[in-house]
Amino acid sequence: MDFEIVAEGLRFPEGPVALSDGGLLVVEIAGERLTRIMPDGSIRTVADLPGGPNGAAIGPDGKVYICNNGGFEWHEADGLLIPGHRAHDHRGGSIQRVDLDSGAVETLYTHCDGRPLQGPNDLAFDRHGGFWLTDHGTSDAEGRTWGAIHYAQADGSAISRVRSEVLSPNGIGLSPAGDVAYYADTQTQRLWALDLEGPGQARAPEAPWLPGRLIATLPGVQLLDSLKVEAGGRVCVGTMVHGGVTIFSPDGATEHVALPDIAITNLAFGGPDMRDVWLTGSATGRIYRGRWPRPGLPLAFVR
Numbered sequence: 001m002d003f004e005i006v007a008e009g010l011r012f013p014e015g016p017v018a019l020s021d022g023g024l025l026v027v028e029i030a031g032e033r034l035t036r037i038m039p040d041g042s043i044r045t046v047a048d049l050p051g052g053p054n055g056a057a058i059g060p061d062g063k064v065y066i067c068n069n070g071g072f073e074w075h076e077a078d079g080l081l082i083p084g085h086r087a088h089d090h091r092g093g094s095i096q097r098v099d100l101d102s103g104a105v106e107t108l109y110t111h112c113d114g115r116p117l118q119g120p121n122d123l124a125f126d127r128h129g130g131f132w133l134t135d136h137g138t139s140d141a142e143g144r145t146w147g148a149i150h151y152a153q154a155d156g157s158a159i160s161r162v163r164s165e166v167l168s169p170n171g172i173g174l175s176p177a178g179d180v181a182y183y184a185d186t187q188t189q190r191l192w193a194l195d196l197e198g199p200g201q202a203r204a205p206e207a208p209w210l211p212g213r214l215i216a217t218l219p220g221v222q223l224l225d226s227l228k229v230e231a232g233g234r235v236c237v238g239t240m241v242h243g244g245v246t247i248f249s250p251d252g253a254t255e256h257v258a259l260p261d262i263a264i265t266n267l268a269f270g271g272p273d274m275r276d277v278w279l280t281g282s283a284t285g286r287i288y289r290g291r292w293p294r295p296g297l298p299l300a301f302v303r
Helices: none
Strands: 003-007 013-018 024-028 033-037 043-048 053-058 064-068 072-077 080-086 094-098 105-109 120-125 130-135 147-153 159-166 169-174 180-185 190-198 213-217 223-229 235-240 244-248 254-258 264-270 276-281 286-291
Touching (some): 013 053, 013 276, 013 286, 024 053, 094 120, 147 169, 180 223, 190 223, 244 264
Parallel strands (some): 013 264, 120 169, 223 264
Antiparallel strands (some): 013 024, 024 033, 053 064, 094 105, 130 147, 147 159, 169 180, 180 190, 235 264, 244 254, 276 286
């Protein structure tokens, strides 16, 4: 599979969102901004987002919803930009909303049930207009805080914790039927499934110490990041260290599409046939584009 570089020089791009005009939205976590890559390759800043803008998705109102992790420490190593522990001036996690036309930024959530959001990472809207989101937790030299899976309303009226005390949940996405929420756990190299009973409602796991239904665990050392789902139901997860995309079948079978980039963190499907794919090479600051062998699942809301 061939990929071309369509943008570079970005500051840890993530959260790609394909636009109907052929352009792309990305966040720049280290750049602390939402960026628009135009179809001609030019780059524009949409909004400044202090902290650590991470996941992004279009909501039912046409605005962009952002998971802000509050900020990382950053390190340069062999030409790569690498995130470390939470920043010394960590601003706290939040869910924000950005108006694409004006660049205005609103903060919708900073807490759930009185507890602060730690490091919101990724989100996915369902067709009811609510969204699932992962809180990756944070780390410092002494250890990690727990992550969690949440469900929230787009109007800022309600947020609930669906799974607590999850190690490092990262990417999240919904099955074509909307009856399964898949999430990737970075440190355990696992893809999990939550079988859903309704908006924001997940069935109890098979055993109380499990966070969900296990799909697969990768061998060796690989770090799973954000994900998107194909129209046929396969789950495509950005993979670091073994750089590329790992494709999980719902039955647990896996395959890997390699790229010459150590930190492929996320991807987005688009185009008339949903086979155009953009991938974020975060540590190198690059955006890759190619043609996927199968169509991606259309998202609940597009712009």
